[in-house]
Amino acid sequence: MPRRKKRKEIFALGNEAVVEGALLAGCSFYGGYPITPSSEIMEIMAARLPQTEDGVFLQMEDEIGSMGAIIGASMAGRKVMTATSGPGFSLMQENLGYAVMAEAPLVLVNVMRGGPSTGLPTSPAQGDVQQARWGTHGDHPIIVLSASNVQECLDVTITAFNMAEKYRTPVILLLDEVTAHTREKIEIPNEGEYEVFSRTVPSMPPEWYKPYEETVRGVPPMPPIGAGYRFHVTGLTHDRNGFPTQRPEEIEELMERMYRKIDQFFYDIQLVEDVLTEDADVVVIAYGSVARSSELAVQQARSNGVKAGLLKLKTLFPYPRRHTERILAHAKTLVVPEMNMGQMSREVKRVNMGRASVRTINRVDGQIVTPSEILKVIMQG
Numbered sequence: 380m381p382r383r384k385k386r387k388e389i390f391a392l393g394n395e396a397v398v399e400g401a402l403l404a405g406c407s408f409y410g411g412y413p414i415t416p417s418s419e420i421m422e423i424m425a426a427r428l429p430q431t432e433d434g435v436f437l438q439m440e441d442e443i444g445s446m447g448a449i450i451g452a453s454m455a456g457r458k459v460m461t462a463t464s465g466p467g468f469s470l471m472q473e474n475l476g477y478a479v480m481a482e483a484p485l486v487l488v489n490v491m492r493g494g495p496s497t498g499l500p501t502s503p504a505q506g507d508v509q510q511a512r513w514g515t516h517g518d519h520p521i522i523v524l525s526a527s528n529v530q531e532c533l534d535v536t537i538t539a540f541n542m543a544e545k546y547r548t549p550v551i552l553l554l555d556e557v558t559a560h561t562r563e564k565i566e567i568p569n570e571g572e573y574e575v576f577s578r579t580v581p582s583m584p585p586e587w588y589k590p591y592e593e594t595v596r597g598v599p600p601m602p603p604i605g606a607g608y609r610f611h612v613t614g615l616t617h618d619r620n621g622f623p624t625q626r627p628e629e630i631e632e633l634m635e636r637m638y639r640k641i642d643q644f645f646y647d648i649q650l651v652e653d654v655l656t657e658d659a660d661v662v663v664i665a666y667g668s669v670a671r672s673s674e675l676a677v678q679q680a681r682s683n684g685v686k687a688g689l690l691k692l693k694t695l696f697p698y699p700r701r702h703t704e705r706i707l708a709h710a711k712t713l714v715v716p717e718m719n720m721g722q723m724s725r726e727v728k729r730v731n732m733g734r735a736s737v738r739t740i741n742r743v744d745g746q747i748v749t750p751s752e753i754l755k756v757i758m759q760g
Contacts (some may be wrong), residue, residue: 386566392417393532394560397488398427400536401460405575410423410437415500416556417490420462442467446474453483454612456603458540462488465507475549476515477614485545485580488552490559493745502745503556505667508722511551512696515759520641522550522648523696526612527670529563535693541576546640547598557668557747564684581608584694597640641697651702656734659688661757662710664727666692669716669748676753687757698726707734714756716740716748
């Protein structure tokens, strides 16, 4: 039996791990504009991406242009990414909506900082959670992922690219400043140890191709522009050929398909990690760096005789409802710690519907939520 190749180990910041994950997933185009605390992603991409076989790095004049650039590169067949923080994320929202409507696969990393406005440029926060879901206008599906440690920054970035390509959609990766600037030893997986998914391209003759045709999965095949297939791209509501329409039946068909291509694959998209939740009376629901504080608090609570557990969210949206309902079968109390005024707790309360007591811990002062703060609430039962 052949001996398994030992994985390469490196010390890396969370932002560095994002770059490693993007390159492993096949990212070949980065368009961006620097902003704290995401700047390392762009700086490292500027050095690493041109060293790859066909990698292109492009610094744009602002975040609006950055999104335009990666949408265009995605349509041309590239796997693409950009990174930003709160103020830049706000500027990207209009083009994010365009990418949703055009069904352009892309990965957008938002390393959150305190806000609103310029806010706290170098301090951690989780205030962009609901903006990630609803920031661009109109009804739209979106996939939002998160990572709580440096290894997850690498692994979840690969997942983000795979989901973008698999479901032909923008995917947002939400980090916070603590995770992005934590330095830890991580393992770089060897080739063949992780999945790399690339978008489906059409196999029919060009004259038969309809760029937004209904399929079983709800995801139309996507050729690169210039490959001989007619491909009309617009931000307007469009028919199966990509041309603007105001026909109610065509509008409804488009919107339902865009939602269905996400909804029917919740089992694949909604990712969580359970820590001691099987018999827990008190379950903490957390994400990002706060999940790390929560895990230590849960272990300390167990040492003190309290049956505590952690549901760590790697997918924030679509919210993992079935996983929450599973723990509601036995949990009496849910604790939701966040570095915001209560954005994810809204989702928890919506699913909970009064079945368990929901207690929130909220910080918006640029400081982390500590294990002791979480433990104190857990011990209240």
